[in-house]
Amino acid sequence: xxxxxxxxxxxxxxxxxxxxxxxxxxxxxxxxxxxxxxxxxxxxxxxxxxxxxxxxxxxxxxxxxxxxxxxxxxxxxxxxxxxxxxxxxxxxxxxxxxxxxxxxxxxxxxxxxxxxxxxxxxxxxxxxxxxxxxxxxxxxxxxxxxxxxxxxxxxxxxxxxxxxxxxxxxxxxxxxxxxxxxxxxxxxxxxxxxxxxxxxxxxxxxxxxxxxxxxxxxxxxxxxxxxxxxxxxxxxxxxxxxxxxxxxxxxxxxxxxxxxxxxxxxxxxxxxxxxxxxxxxxxxxxxxxxxxxxxxxxxxxxxxxxxx
Numbered sequence: 188x189x190x191x192x193x194x195x196x197x198x199x200x201x202x203x204x205x206x207x208x209x210x211x212x213x214x215x216x217x218x219x220x221x222x223x224x225x226x227x228x229x230x231x232x233x234x235x236x237x238x239x240x241x242x243x244x245x246x247x248x249x250x251x252x253x254x255x256x257x258x259x260x261x262x263x264x265x266x267x268x269x270x271x272x273x274x275x276x277x278x279x280x281x282x283x284x285x286x287x288x289x290x291x292x293x294x295x296x297x298x299x300x301x302x303x304x305x306x307x308x309x310x311x312x313x314x315x316x317x318x319x320x321x322x323x324x325x326x327x328x329x330x331x332x333x334x335x336x337x338x339x340x341x342x343x344x345x346x347x348x349x350x351x352x353x354x355x356x357x358x359x360x361x362x363x364x365x366x367x368x369x370x371x372x373x374x375x376x377x378x379x380x381x382x383x384x385x386x387x388x389x390x391x392x393x394x395x396x397x398x399x400x401x402x403x404x405x406x407x408x409x410x411x412x413x414x415x416x417x418x419x420x421x422x423x424x425x426x427x428x429x430x431x432x433x434x435x436x437x438x439x440x441x442x443x444x445x446x447x448x449x450x451x452x453x454x455x456x457x458x459x460x461x462x463x464x465x466x467x468x469x470x471x472x473x474x475x476x477x478x479x480x481x482x483x484x485x486x487x488x489x490x491x492x493x494x495x
Contacts, residue, residue, distance in 0.1 A: 355389025388487030
C-alpha cells in the first residue's frame with residue numbers, strides 16, 4: 188500500500204514516515220517546504236493546506252492518508268481574526284484534502300486531532316461532549332465534524348485520533364523547556380501540585396496511527412490514545428529527571444499562589460497545564476482494538492531525554 192503523510196517534516200510526521208518505511212509501506216511526504224529532516228529518497232509533494240489546493244497529483248496511487256498538517260498555536264498571533272485563520276487551514280484545508288482523497292479512491296483517512304477538542308481539564312472518553320476552549324481546538328473540532336459528514340456521503344473510511352501532549356525525540360515547546368530547566372538544575376516550584384495528566388510518547392502514538400491504517404474495527408471511529416499511565420506534574424518532573432540522570436529540584440508553592448503569579452504575567456494557559464488535571468480513558472482502544480501502548484512511560488522518557 189501507499190500512504191500520503193501530510194505535515195511529513197514535523198515532529199510526528201518524521202516518526203510516522205520512519206515507521207511506515209520500516210514496515211515496508213510506500214510513502215509520499217506532503218511538505219510545505221523542502222527539508223533535510225526527511226531521508227533523501229522519500230518521495231515528496233507540495234503540502235500547503237488551503238481550500239483551493241489541487242491534490243490530484245499528490246493522491247495518485249495513494250491508498251491511505253495520514254493527515255497531520257495543521258495550523259497550530261501561534262505564540263505571537265498576527266491574524267486579525269485568529270479563529271478565521273485557523274478555520275481556513277484546519278477546517279477548509281482538511282475538507283479539500285478529504286474530498287480529493289475520496290475522488291482519488293483513497294480507502295482510509297486517518298486524522299490526528301487533539302484531546303483539546305474535549306476541553307482543557309477533566310477526564311474524558313470518546314462519548315464526552317466536545318468543549319474546545321481556544322481557536323485551535325475549535326478548528327480541529329469543526330474539521331472532525333466535517334470529516335464525519337464526508338465519510339457518510341462518500342466511500343471514505345475516516346478514523347479520528349485525539350492525543351494529549353506528545354513527547355519524544357525532537358520534541359519542542361513546553362516539554363523541551365522543562366527538559367532544559369531540569370538539565371540546568373533550575374529549582375521548580377511544582378512540588379505541591381496534586382493533579383493527573385495524560386501524555387503520549389511519540390512511539391506509542393505512531394504505533395496507534397499505524398494500527399489505524401488497516402484495522403477493520405476502526406473505520407469511521409474516534410479514539411482517545413495515551414501512554415496508559417497518567418502522571419502528576421511533580422511525578423513527571425521526577426521521572427523525567429531520572430531519565431536524564433539529573434536530580435529533580437522541586438519545592439512546594441501553593442497552587443493558588445502559582446496561579447496568581449501566572450495571571451500577573453499573562454501566562455494563565457501555562458499555569459492551567461501545570462495545575463489542572465487532563466485525563467483520557469483509552470478503554471475503547473484497549474477493548475475494541477486489543478491495543479496497548481508498546482512503550483512504557485519511563486522508557487519513553489528516556490528516549491526523549493537522549494535526544495536533547
